[in-house]
Amino acid sequence: MSDTSALIPENEFERALKLSEYDIDYSEIHGKLDDLTRLAAHVAGTPISLINLLDTTTQWTVSKVGLDVLQTPREETVCQYVILDDDSVEVEDMTEDERFKDKEYVKNSPHIKYYYGVPLKSPDGHRIGAMCVMDTDEHDLSPEKESFLKIIANEVITRIEYEQKLKLMRHSVDELKEIQRKVSHDIRGPIGGIIGIAEILRDQAEESKMEEFMQLLELINKGGRSVLDLADEILSTYDDQSDQTKLLKNQLTLEILQKKLENLYKPQALNKSIDYNVVISNGHQGLTFPKHKLLQIFGNLISNAIKFTPENGNVEVNLDIKKPDLELIGVIKDSGVGMTDEQIKEIMSNRGRSTQGTGHERGFGFGFKLAKHLIESVNGSLLIESKKNEGTEITVNIPL
Structure with a gap:
C-alpha cells in the first residue's frame, strides 16, 4: 500500500466536485444526521458510529457517536479505502492489519480493533464519504445487520440531497426577492418623474382654467401615486427587516x-x-x-x-x-x-x-x-x- 495512487478513486476529481456541489458547511451540519448515527450504532451493536465525508485532503466527521472527532487527515483514515469502490469494507482486527496497526487510534486511545464501513454514494454514483461503525473489541456483523447499515447509509445520502435542494430553493427565493427589490427601485424613478411632470402641468392648467386637462392630469397623478405606494409597500418588506432577519441561512x-x-x-x-x-x-x-x-x-x-x-x-x-x-x-x-x-x-x-x-x-x-x-x-x-x-x-x- 505504499503506492498512494492506489488510494485515489479513478474519478477523484469528479467525486470531489460532486461533494463540493453539496456546498456543505462543516461548521453547521452537526446534529442533522445524529439520529441516523445512533441508529447505525444500535443496529451494529457497536459503541462507535461515524458519518464521514472526504474532500481532497481531509475527512470531515459530520456526525458521531462514541468518539469525539471532527476532522482527520485523509491519509490517516480507514474510510479512504471505502470510497475506492461500491463494496463495504470490513476490518476484523485493526491490530493485525498492516495498513492500520501503527495508527494512533489503534495503538492508543480509543484502541480501535473492529471497523465496518459503507460507502455514501450519491444518486449519480459518486462516493463522497462513508458511514462506519467501530468497536474496541472483536465484533461480528450478520448479513441482516449489514443490510440494515446499507439502508441507513442510503438515508444519509437522502438527507444530504434534501439539504442541498433546500439550499437551492432558498437561493432561488433570495434571487426572486432581489429582483423584486430592483424592480421596485426601477419603477420608483420613472413613476416619480411622471408624477412630477403631471403636477407641473396641473399647475399650469389651473392658471389657464383648463378643467378637462386638469382632470386628465389628476388621473395621471393618482395612478402614479398608487403605483409608487405599491412600490413603497414592496420595499418596506426590506426596509423594516432587522439585521438578524436580513442575514439568511445561505x-x-x-x-x-x-x-x-x-x-x-x-x-x-x-x-x-x-x-x-x-x-x-x-x-x-x-x-x-x-x-x-x-x-x-x-x-x-x-x-x-x-x-x-x-x-x-x-x-x-x-x-x-x-x-x-x-x-x-x-x-x-x-x-x-x-x-x-x-x-x-x-x-x-x-x-x-x-x-x-x-x-x-x-x-x-x-x-x-x-x-x-x-x-x-x-x-x-x-x-x-x-x-x-x-x-x-x-x-x-x-x-x-
Whole structure:
C-alpha cells in the first residue's frame, strides 16, 4: 500500500466536485444526521458510529457517536479505502492489519480493533464519504445487520440531497426577492418623474382654467401615486427587516466567513504548529453576500497552504470586499516551500503533479484544481505569486 495512487478513486476529481456541489458547511451540519448515527450504532451493536465525508485532503466527521472527532487527515483514515469502490469494507482486527496497526487510534486511545464501513454514494454514483461503525473489541456483523447499515447509509445520502435542494430553493427565493427589490427601485424613478411632470402641468392648467386637462392630469397623478405606494409597500418588506432577519441561512458577512475559516482549519494548522490567522477589512461590517461555494474554494486553498508550509511557519488569510464592483477579495499567504514559475504554469493549466507536504502529508493532487474550477464556475479569477523556498501568495477575486 505504499503506492498512494492506489488510494485515489479513478474519478477523484469528479467525486470531489460532486461533494463540493453539496456546498456543505462543516461548521453547521452537526446534529442533522445524529439520529441516523445512533441508529447505525444500535443496529451494529457497536459503541462507535461515524458519518464521514472526504474532500481532497481531509475527512470531515459530520456526525458521531462514541468518539469525539471532527476532522482527520485523509491519509490517516480507514474510510479512504471505502470510497475506492461500491463494496463495504470490513476490518476484523485493526491490530493485525498492516495498513492500520501503527495508527494512533489503534495503538492508543480509543484502541480501535473492529471497523465496518459503507460507502455514501450519491444518486449519480459518486462516493463522497462513508458511514462506519467501530468497536474496541472483536465484533461480528450478520448479513441482516449489514443490510440494515446499507439502508441507513442510503438515508444519509437522502438527507444530504434534501439539504442541498433546500439550499437551492432558498437561493432561488433570495434571487426572486432581489429582483423584486430592483424592480421596485426601477419603477420608483420613472413613476416619480411622471408624477412630477403631471403636477407641473396641473399647475399650469389651473392658471389657464383648463378643467378637462386638469382632470386628465389628476388621473395621471393618482395612478402614479398608487403605483409608487405599491412600490413603497414592496420595499418596506426590506426596509423594516432587522439585521438578524436580513442575514439568511445561505448568506455570510466578512465576520462570519472569518470565524468559519478560523474554526474549520485551525486544527490543521495547530497540528503542524503553524501560526494561522484570518483577518478582515474594517470597512464592510454587516454587508451580506451568498455563501455559495465560498467555503469549498477557500477551504481547499487554505488546506494546500498548510500542507506546504513547514512546522512553525505561518499562513494568513486576508478578506476584503471591493466597491463599487462588489468583489470578494481573498488573499492566502504562506511561508511555505513556494513554487517555480514552471510549477505555477503547470498547476494553472491543470497539469500540476501531486507532491508530498512538508509534514509528509500525502498529496492527492486535486485540491487546487478543484478550487480553480469552482472559482471559474462563479466567474471569479485567481492569481499566484510565488518563489521557491519563499512562500506563496494566492489572490482570489469573486464577484458577489
